[in-house]
């Protein structure tokens with residue numbers, strides 16, 4: 280009787296489970312994939328799965344034949360994967376299937392070797408939840424790494440030079456139809472020239488002619504160039520023509536936090552990277568901390584270099600403010616590229632406009648900005664740069680006391696320097712040395 284009951288109960292239980300299971304497979308998936316989109320970028324392919332809700336997933340790379348397998352827990356497919364345009368991408372075909380009865384498996388058949396990276400993006404105004412799979416081209420990655428190794432410890436400091444306005448946007452206007460866009464481009468070109476002349480620097484011009492570049496695009500170009508600093512060059516205008524003086528701006532704290540908010544807004548373009556760290560797959564608190572760290576590091580660096588620039592500008596121009604001012608300028612809102620905006624003077628002030636229009640003053644202004652930048656970076660160079668290497672060498676001068684039996688050639692060999700360089704360093708005219716004599720071993 281009892282056994283019977285148990286059996287009955289069990290069969291009822293089984294029936295219930297079967298019922299639940301069948302509902303589960305048909306309707307009760309946690310999420311559906313509603314669309315599949317694909318873009319080809321110069322170095323990677325982005326595949327986006329539009330989801331009805333967040334999912335947990337796994338990406339597996341398999342060879343022979345090459346394929347990327349994406350297993351999405353408790354999900355079903357409602358998208359037509361056959362209509363996705365795969366042209367110019369390494370994806371040859373998209374296949375889908377059901378795995379373990381309840382999970383969705385998406386298989387990307389791949390032509391060439393790729394390195395996948397995946398992350399979830401939360402819903403925003405424009406899109407719902409998304410699963411992003413970036414397929415990085417392997418050959419290009421390898422090239423990048425080799426280049427990095429070669430350049431290691433000796434890379435140039437990259438300065439993005441942004442001449443404000445341009446094209447249909449003339450910026451401020453002064454007497455004699457003087458236009459800000461022309462003045463600032465001329466100063467930018469001079470600064471570019473000075474940096475090019477200096478070992479250890481690589482300038483990158485954000486615009487090189489009279490055309491407009493969007494503000495976000497300017498930031499993107501600076502980031503793409505992996506700039507250590509972006510300098511945006513402007514000239515002020517004010518309705519009161521007496522207003523005068525040069526100034527340097529960094530982003531305000533408020534601007535920084537709004538920029539950070541934007542990074543965290545999970546916009547597919549902007550949420551990508553902060554300080555080289557992907558935010559997409561981090562939870563909100565951690566992502567916030569990372570963005571905040573990166574942003575305040577950038578802001579600190581901006582304020583420092585801005586201080587050096589304004590100090591040097593003060594030597595050739597009247598200053599509007601001796602301190603670095605802070606404002607919420609869009610072009611300064613890079614979370615990971617220190618950025619300053621230089622107002623070279625008031626183009627609306629007849630006296631300053633007259634100066635700003637001359638080649639001589641433009642050169643002086645560029646030289647002052649250059650001196651500020653170079654002052655800053657020779658004191659605090661990023662660790663992997665030529666300037667840092669140079670600084671380390673400067674700081675590691677060895678003083679050597681000659682001992683019995685020493686020869687200059689022997690010492691030179693020991694320290695891996697040439698005899699000639701020791702002679703030169705110590706102002707010696709011959710290689711005669713005496714015991715107890717102190718000499719400086721030059722750095723390599």
Ligand SMILES: [Zn+2]
Nearest residue numbers: 443450513514
């Ligand atoms: Zn301007």
